[in-house]
Amino acid sequence: MERSTRTGSPNRVIGAADGSGWDPSRGYTLVALVIGMAVMAILLAAVGPVIATVMKREREAELIFRGKQYARGIALFQKRFGRYPNSLKEMYENRPRTIRKLWKDPMCRCDNWHLLILGTPDAAGFRPGAGGAQTGLPPPPPTPTPGAFGAPKAGTGPVAGVRSNVHEEGLREWRGKKYYDEWGFLAGDADDERSMGPQPRSPPMPPPKPPGQ
Helix, strand or coil, X not given: CCXXXXXXXXXXXXXXXXXXXXXXXXXXXXXXXXXXXXXXXXXXXXXXXXXXHHHHHHHHHHHHHHHHHHHHHHHHHHHHHCCCCCCHHHHHHCCCCXXXXXXXXXXXXXXXXXXXXXXXXXXXXXXXXXXXXXXXXXXXXXXXXCECCECCCXXXXXXXXXXXXXXXXXXXXXXXXXEHHHCCEECCCCCCHHHHCCCCCCCCCCCCCCCCC
C-alpha cells in the first residue's frame, strides 16, 4: 500500500499514485539548464570576436590569392591570344583556359569584381609609380573614339586587372593601402614585390682600415 499525504481538504491527495505529485529533481534540472546556457553565452561573447578576426584575416589572404590568380590569368591570356580579355568569363570559356576557375570576391562572397579597364586612369592608378613601371606587357591602346552608336560601354574590356568593390578597412595593409577596394591586382604587376614599398636597407659597411693599423 502506497503512502500518501493529505493537505487541505480530506478529498485532496497528492502522491505518486495518481501522478499529481511534483518531482523536485525537475526543478534542479531546469536550474542546471539555465546556468549552462548562461555559461555558453559568456563563452561566445568572449571567443566570438577572436573567431571573427581570424576569419577576416583568412578572407584577406584569400582576396590577395584570388586577385593574383586573375592578374596572372589575364597576362597569360594576352600572351596566348595576343589581346586582353573583354571579361573574366572569357578567360575560362576560351580554350585553352588561362584561369582554373572564376573566383568569387571573398570579402562579399559574390562575383561582383570591379574590372580595371586597360588604358583608363582607374587601372593606371594601381601601377607602381602611377604607370611608370615596366610590366613586360604591351602598352595600352589609345582610348577608342565614340562611333555612330555612341561611346563604348564601360566595363566591357579590355580587362587589365581586378579589385574588390568592398570599401572596408582591413586588418592589414597591402602595398601601403588600407581599404580592400584599394587593393588592385593588375596583369604583369600583381607579383611585383618592388611595389610593396621601400624595403629596409642593410647598414653601411665600415671603411677598410689602412695597412699597418
